[in-house]
Amino acid sequence: MRPFTYSRATSVADAAKSAASVQGARFIAGGTNLLDLMKLQIETPTHLIDVNHLGLDRIEKTADGGLKIGALVRNTDLAADRTVRSDYAVLSRALLAGASGQLRNKATTAGNLLQRTRCPYFYDTRMPCNKRRPGSGCGAMQGMSRSLAILGVSDACIAQHPSDMAVAMRLLDAQVDTMGADGTARSIPIADFHRLPGDTPHVETALQSGEIITSVTLPKSIGGTHVYRKVRDRASYAFALVSVAAVFDAKGGTRFAFGGIGAKPWRTEAADAAAKSGAKAVAQAALNGARTTHHNDFKQALVERTLASIYRQKEARA
Amino acid sequence: MSSDHVTRRGLLRGSAALAAAAPGLSHAQPASPVKEGSPMTPVELTVNGREVHLQLDPRTSLLDALREHLHLTGTKKGCDHGQCGACTVMVEGRRINSCLTLAVMHDGEKVTTIEGLGTAEKLHPMQKAFIVHDGYQCGYCTPGQICSAVAVLEEIEAGIPSHVTHDLDRVTMSDEELRERMSGNICRCAAYPNIIAAMNDVAAGGKA
Ligand SMILES: Cc1cc2nc3c(=O)[nH]c(=O)nc-3n(C[C@H](O)[C@H](O)[C@H](O)COP(=O)(O)OP(=O)(O)OC[C@H]3O[C@@H](n4cnc5c(N)ncnc54)[C@H](O)[C@@H]3O)c2cc1C
Ligand code: SF4
Ligand code: FES
Ligand code: FES
Numbered sequence: 406m407r408p409f410t411y412s413r414a415t416s417v418a419d420a421a422k423s424a425a426s427v428q429g430a431r432f433i434a435g436g437t438n439l440l441d442l443m444k445l446q447i448e449t450p451t452h453l454i455d456v457n458h459l460g461l462d463r464i465e466k467t468a469d470g471g472l473k474i475g476a477l478v479r480n481t482d483l484a485a486d487r488t489v490r491s492d493y494a495v496l497s498r499a500l501l502a503g504a505s506g507q508l509r510n511k512a513t514t515a516g517n518l519l520q521r522t523r524c525p526y527f528y529d530t531r532m533p534c535n536k537r538r539p540g541s542g543c544g545a546m547q548g549m550s551r552s553l554a555i556l557g558v559s560d561a562c563i564a565q566h567p568s569d570m571a572v573a574m575r576l577l578d579a580q581v582d583t584m585g586a587d588g589t590a591r592s593i594p595i596a597d598f599h600r601l602p603g604d605t606p607h608v609e610t611a612l613q614s615g616e617i618i619t620s621v622t623l624p625k626s627i628g629g630t631h632v633y634r635k636v637r638d639r640a641s642y643a644f645a646l647v648s649v650a651a652v653f654d655a656k657g658g659t660r661f662a663f664g665g666i667g668a669k670p671w672r673t674e675a676a677d678a679a680a681k682s683g684a685k686a687v688a689q690a691a692l693n694g695a696r697t698t699h700h701n702d703f704k705q706a707l708v709e710r711t712l713a714s715i716y717r718q719k720e721a722r723a
Numbered sequence: 724m725s726s727d728h729v730t731r732r733g734l735l736r737g738s739a740a741l742a743a744a745a746p747g748l749s750h751a752q753p754a755s756p757v758k759e760g761s762p763m764t765p766v767e768l769t770v771n772g773r774e775v776h777l778q779l780d781p782r783t784s785l786l787d788a789l790r791e792h793l794h795l796t797g798t799k800k801g802c803d804h805g806q807c808g809a810c811t812v813m814v815e816g817r818r819i820n821s822c823l824t825l826a827v828m829h830d831g832e833k834v835t836t837i838e839g840l841g842t843a844e845k846l847h848p849m850q851k852a853f854i855v856h857d858g859y860q861c862g863y864c865t866p867g868q869i870c871s872a873v874a875v876l877e878e879i880e881a882g883i884p885s886h887v888t889h890d891l892d893r894v895t896m897s898d899e900e901l902r903e904r905m906s907g908n909i910c911r912c913a914a915y916p917n918i919i920a921a922m923n924d925v926a927a928g929g930k931a
Binding site for chain 2: 406408409410411433435436437440441444453455457481484485490491494497498501502504505506507508510511639640641642
């Protein structure tokens, strides 16, 4: 690990201001992604701002019936929250499908959204990677790309977004609430939060320099039947090859979001619109524009089969 | 004032308890040597009920602070990347991977390691159950397994759901639940069935 200095932020505004003014500064929350990457010198911050003691660890109902989730709420606590279990079960399910009990006890809402790709070439500092070292090329495209994305990819990068939680957040139309270095607060719709790689795969989100996530807000619950189905190489403690989040709401509407296949948590209106026509039609709509490699082409069939299994599960419950 | 000395004694007693549970543990990996450049930072922890004051390079993981500075070598370093669970300890009553967190981030907090769960004279019920059920072979993963196992039973008791919980509001004890909740602790010797048996034993027998 490269040397760094460490400080505990005393207020949200302070944290944002010093993150923007101190060169090489980064926030640290659970540390489960950042420290992993720092040990490998993929991330090399010179100053860490600890945001764990700012009181951002609460879950509150909003005036319009939604839920405001503090940026520092641990994944374990969010999954176990009574309101989340009953009104946003797909979020509980997605969280519980991720990582391990120990990691979920540390991992936070903001850190989870911001976790970086699991592309093996991003992790191998001897290999070219446009995300890690802009302009160096992409090791994955001609390499082992089995786990990588098939939607939203570019000529520069085909990395997948690894988060389970973010897929449920995308499905539920969450808003990411932030404070900028100048003290201004804003809310970013989750659909606009993660960026597609394009020519700049190292730019991953809409966050500006110093901007700190304060909370993630969910709109009023849409009720219905919530499902999160994750397909992976092991039954537990593995990242998704494909995951599907679905809500069949009380009024007959259905929505889907997908993990493991997109450069960001994936959702399309066309897939939701095809819901009545079944798994094959939804898969076709969702996978429109897919760009696969020899290694990850199997994900297309896997998406359809995962959807089929969700439909069966839903019918069995009805 | 450094309390390294005081802590060390407590620790040696603790390691004896560990040795009883898992004979022949000695293949610890050395921590990376402290490099120049980071100013030392004071860190105060309560480890196994004992207050310790340390001066640490901010890069020091909680795991290295325990092993290299407090000589509490019961907690093991397997992968150092959050992937194996060998470094599992309890911080403020919750299990975490001590390799993926900085000691400075826990200034003022309470840490419980395998040495704090039981002693050679008075083993924790889970330590006893691991011995009775042969919940290990080489023993390297065992301290992490035991810390996790103790925490898992508490989590089920507290009604915290898992990936395999059918009804999120009704958490029950089952082998399926125990296996899922222990998936963050890898055992190269594949002692898994015996670990589940040990956990079931403790769960059934209460705190015997
Ligand atoms: C072995 C292993 C297996 C895993 N398996 C899964 C899995 O199956 N599914 C899954 O979804 N995830 C998985 N994860 C990833 C895990 O979910 C993430 O590491 C975790 O969610 C990151 O949260 P954190 O709080 O620890 O983030 P940190 O490591 O603290 O931070 C991550 C990033 O977010 C930034 N940041 C943190 N807080 C803020 C804030 N408030 N405002 C602005 N920026 C902020 C940091 O600067 C950093 O860049 C796994 C991780 C490991 C190590
Ligand atoms: S896919 Fe993206 S992250 Fe992976 S090597 Fe290519 S540029 Fe890097
Ligand atoms: S050493 Fe911490 S998880 Fe492997
Ligand atoms: S007992 Fe050998 S690794 Fe688990």
